[in-house]
Amino acid sequence: MTATSLNHVSICAPDLEVAIHFYRDLLGLEELPTPNFGFPVRWMRVGSLQLHLFQKPEQIPTFQHLALTVDDFEAVYKAARELGIQDNDTFGHHLYLLPGQNVQLYLRDPSGNLIEIDWPDVTSLDPDLISEIRPLPQPQGQMNLRSTLFLPK
Numbered sequence: 001m002t003a004t005s006l007n008h009v010s011i012c013a014p015d016l017e018v019a020i021h022f023y024r025d026l027l028g029l030e031e032l033p034t035p036n037f038g039f040p041v042r043w044m045r046v047g048s049l050q051l052h053l054f055q056k057p058e059q060i061p062t063f064q065h066l067a068l069t070v071d072d073f074e075a076v077y078k079a080a081r082e083l084g085i086q087d088n089d090t091f092g093h094h095l096y097l098l099p100g101q102n103v104q105l106y107l108r109d110p111s112g113n114l115i116e117i118d119w120p121d122v123t124s125l126d127p128d129l130i131s132e133i134r135p136l137p138q139p140q141g142q143m144n145l146r147s148t149l150f151l152p153k
Contacts, residue, residue: 008043008050009066012058013111016042019053022110026079027068062090065106065114067149073103073119074126080107080117090114095133097122099140100148103133120150 013019020042023029029044029051040055046068070076077095080086086094087106096104103125105117122130 006049008052010052010054011066011111011113012056012060013053013109013113014055014057015110016040016053016055018110020044023051023053026076026083027070060112061114063114065116067104067116067118069118069120069150073105073117074129076117077105077129080105085109087114092137093134097133097135098147098149099145100150102149104149118149 020031023044024031029046032043032045032050034041034043042053044051044053051066085107087108088094091106094106096106098104101120101122103119103122105119107115107117109115119125122133
């Protein structure tokens with residue numbers, strides 16, 4: 001047996017309305033019909049996948065996160081900066097360049113969940129934004145240099 005795809009990711013959101021607003025307005029997710037589980041749950045579309053938001057009083061993990069690819073990295077970056085939700089604490093900075101020229105932006109949603117925003121090609125970004133990106137501080141070996149967030153389709 002082999003898993004063939006990722007269907008959804010579930011995260012906690014103590015205030016579902018605030019979470020729905022955040023994911024819809026900042027990242028363009030679409031709310032979906034959701035079954036009644038006997039406690040508050042909301043489903044959202046992320047491309048062909050889903051994000052499930054659970055209203056549960058859970059401790060938000062520090063490093064556990066979901067990663068989203070967007071169609072306008074610079075717009076999300078600017079909005080995150082204006083909202084003051086960039087996360088500089090978890091990994092030491094909010095904006096990193098990975099091998100393969102991939103870019104990662106870390107931010108926190110209103111519930112405190114860590115969100116990673118991914119972009120495939122740093123060279124397509126505005127030079128002012130590029131100046132804020134840091135390379136990973138750890139040495140990268142030959143295997144590391146072949147890594148990419150974006151697998152061939």
